[in-house]
Amino acid sequence: MILALKKIKVIVTIITISAQKMQIQGPNKHNRTSDDEGDLRDASSLLHPHSAVMASEKDIQETEIADAIVRDPLIDQVEKGKENNFMVYLSTCVAICGSYALGSCGGYSSPTQSAIREDLNLSLAEYSLFASILTFGAMIGAIASGTLADIFGRKGALRIGASFVTAGWLAIYFAQGPIPLDIGRLSTGFGMGVFSYVAPVFIAEIAPKHLRGALTAAHQLMICTGVSVxxxxxxxxxxxxxxxxxxxxCAVLLVGLFFVPESPRWLAKIGKYxxxxxxxxxxxxxxxxxxxxxxxIQDYIETLQKLPKSKLYDLFQRRYLRSVTIGVGLMVCQQFGGINGISFYTSSIFESAGFSGDIGTILYAILQVVVTVLNLLFVDKVGRKPLILVSSVGLVAGCLLTAxxxxLKTYGIGVEAAPALAVTGILVYTAAFAAGMGAVPWIMMSEIFPINIKGAAGGLATLVNWFGAWTLSFTFNFLMTWSSYGTFILYAAVNLAGILFIIAMVPETKGRSLEQIQAAINT
Incomplete structure (x- = not known):
C-alpha cells in the first residue's frame, strides 16, 4: 500500500513537472528544463527500483529515455518542436543548384552536336575537342576545389564555381568559332569540378546526422536531373x-547564397567562434x-589544430591512410565500373544491339532519376554500406546481361533475344548505379575526411573521379571495337573487385556525427 502511494506521488510529480515545463518562458528556460529532467530521472528510479539496481550505466540511460517517452509525451512533443530544420533544407536547395548546373553542363554536348557542327562549320575533330575538353576543365577544378573551399569557405567556393560556369555559358552563347567555344566549355568544366566537391561537403557539414545521408544524396539526384533536362x-x-x-x-545559386549561413565547421576551423x-x-x-x-565540433577542431599543419604528402600518413583509401577507392569503383562509357554512348549501345536508341535513352534518363529519388528515402534508414553493396551486385548483373x-549477336546465336537482353542489362545497370554507387561515394567522401585534410583529400578524390570519367569515355569506343561483349565482361570484373573492396574497407557511417566517423576511421 505504501509503495502504491509512493508511485502515485511520483506520477503526480511527473505531471506537475510536465505542466511547469510547458509554461516556462524567459532566459531561465534551459536551466529550469535541466532541473526538471533531473527530477524525472529520480522519479524513474523510484518507479523502476529493480532495473535501476540491475542495469548497467548504459542500460539505465536507455531505460530513462524510453520511460520519458512513455510517461511524458507532452514533454517529448515540446522538445521535438524546438528542432527546426527549415534553414538546413533551404541551404541544401541552394547548394544543389550547383549540382543541377553540373548535370546541365554534362548533358549539353549530346543533343547539340549536329546543330553546332552545322552552324559553326566544325569538323568532327573540332567538335570532339569541344565535347572532351569539359573533363579536363573539371579535373583542373577538382584540383583547385579543396584549396578554394579552405581559403574562401564553402559558400565562397560555390560562388567561384558559379562564376566560372556563368562565364562559360556566355562564351558558348556568343561563340562564332571553335576557340571561344572551347574556352567556354573549359570554363564550365572548371565550375563542374568545383561543384562536384564543394556541394556535397557543404551539405554534409550543415546537416544533422539523421538527415545527412538523404540531403547529401540530393547532390547526385540533381546531377541526374540536370543531365535529363x-x-x-x-x-x-x-x-x-x-x-x-x-x-x-547559377543565378539562383548566387542569389540564394546571400540568405544561407556558412558551414559552421569551416568557421570553427578558421577560429571564427x-x-x-x-x-x-x-x-x-x-x-x-x-x-x-x-x-x-569545437573539441574535435581543437584536437586537430594541435597537430602540425597538414601538407599534401600528409594524406599518405598512416593516420589518414584508411580514409584516403576509402574515399579514392570508392571513386575508382564508381567510375571504372563503366558508368560514363555507358551513359555517354547509351543510344549507340542500344542501336548496336538492335534496339531503338531514342527510346532506350529516354528509358535510361527516367529510370536514373526515379531510382535516385528512392535512394534519398533509404540511405539514412538502410545505411550506406548495404546500399552500395546491393548496387555493386546489380552492376555486375547488368554488365553480364549486356555482355x-x-x-549472342556476335556469333549469331539467338539473335532475336539480343535486343531484349541489351535493354534489360543496361536498365539493370542504370537502376543499380542510381540505387547506391551514384550517390554513396559522394556522401562518404563528404563524411570521412577530417577537416584539416578535407580540402586536399577531397580534391584528390574528386580528381580521381573526373580522371576516371575521362578515361572511360575516351576508351569506350576502342574497347567496343576490340570486343563488344569483352568490354562488359571487363566492367563486370571491375565491379566484382569493387564488392570485395567495399566488404573489406568501407565502414557504415549512418546515424553518426562527422566527428565520430572521422575519429573512428583516422586513428
Missing part, C-alpha cells in the same frame, strides 16, 4: 538558347539547444 530541352531549343538556360541555376555559434544556431533553429553539438547480348 538538358537532353530533353536540347531536342526543343536551339543550341545557343540551351546555353542560356544553363545560367538559371562567434560566427560559428551563430551559424549553428541559425541552422538548428533559434530555440534549439546546440551546446552539445557545438562542444563536440551476353553482344555475345
Amino acid at each position: 538538358a537532353f530533353i530541352l536540347g531536342t526543343l531549343l536551339p543550341w545557343r538558347v540551351l546555353a542560356l538556360t544553363g545560367l538559371i541555376p 562567434k560566427e560559428f555559434e551563430a551559424s549553428l544556431r541559425k541552422l538548428r533553429g533559434k530555440d534549439a539547444d546546440v551546446s552539445a553539438e557545438a562542444d563536440e 551476353v547480348s553482344f555475345y
Whole structure:
C-alpha cells in the first residue's frame, strides 16, 4: 500500500513537472528544463527500483529515455518542436543548384552536336575537342576545389564555381568559332569540378546526422536531373538558347547564397567562434539547444589544430591512410565500373544491339532519376554500406546481361533475344548505379575526411573521379571495337573487385556525427 502511494506521488510529480515545463518562458528556460529532467530521472528510479539496481550505466540511460517517452509525451512533443530544420533544407536547395548546373553542363554536348557542327562549320575533330575538353576543365577544378573551399569557405567556393560556369555559358552563347567555344566549355568544366566537391561537403557539414545521408544524396539526384533536362530541352531549343538556360541555376545559386549561413565547421576551423555559434544556431533553429553539438565540433577542431599543419604528402600518413583509401577507392569503383562509357554512348549501345536508341535513352534518363529519388528515402534508414553493396551486385548483373547480348549477336546465336537482353542489362545497370554507387561515394567522401585534410583529400578524390570519367569515355569506343561483349565482361570484373573492396574497407557511417566517423576511421 505504501509503495502504491509512493508511485502515485511520483506520477503526480511527473505531471506537475510536465505542466511547469510547458509554461516556462524567459532566459531561465534551459536551466529550469535541466532541473526538471533531473527530477524525472529520480522519479524513474523510484518507479523502476529493480532495473535501476540491475542495469548497467548504459542500460539505465536507455531505460530513462524510453520511460520519458512513455510517461511524458507532452514533454517529448515540446522538445521535438524546438528542432527546426527549415534553414538546413533551404541551404541544401541552394547548394544543389550547383549540382543541377553540373548535370546541365554534362548533358549539353549530346543533343547539340549536329546543330553546332552545322552552324559553326566544325569538323568532327573540332567538335570532339569541344565535347572532351569539359573533363579536363573539371579535373583542373577538382584540383583547385579543396584549396578554394579552405581559403574562401564553402559558400565562397560555390560562388567561384558559379562564376566560372556563368562565364562559360556566355562564351558558348556568343561563340562564332571553335576557340571561344572551347574556352567556354573549359570554363564550365572548371565550375563542374568545383561543384562536384564543394556541394556535397557543404551539405554534409550543415546537416544533422539523421538527415545527412538523404540531403547529401540530393547532390547526385540533381546531377541526374540536370543531365535529363538538358537532353530533353536540347531536342526543343536551339543550341545557343540551351546555353542560356544553363545560367538559371547559377543565378539562383548566387542569389540564394546571400540568405544561407556558412558551414559552421569551416568557421570553427578558421577560429571564427562567434560566427560559428551563430551559424549553428541559425541552422538548428533559434530555440534549439546546440551546446552539445557545438562542444563536440569545437573539441574535435581543437584536437586537430594541435597537430602540425597538414601538407599534401600528409594524406599518405598512416593516420589518414584508411580514409584516403576509402574515399579514392570508392571513386575508382564508381567510375571504372563503366558508368560514363555507358551513359555517354547509351543510344549507340542500344542501336548496336538492335534496339531503338531514342527510346532506350529516354528509358535510361527516367529510370536514373526515379531510382535516385528512392535512394534519398533509404540511405539514412538502410545505411550506406548495404546500399552500395546491393548496387555493386546489380552492376555486375547488368554488365553480364549486356555482355551476353553482344555475345549472342556476335556469333549469331539467338539473335532475336539480343535486343531484349541489351535493354534489360543496361536498365539493370542504370537502376543499380542510381540505387547506391551514384550517390554513396559522394556522401562518404563528404563524411570521412577530417577537416584539416578535407580540402586536399577531397580534391584528390574528386580528381580521381573526373580522371576516371575521362578515361572511360575516351576508351569506350576502342574497347567496343576490340570486343563488344569483352568490354562488359571487363566492367563486370571491375565491379566484382569493387564488392570485395567495399566488404573489406568501407565502414557504415549512418546515424553518426562527422566527428565520430572521422575519429573512428583516422586513428
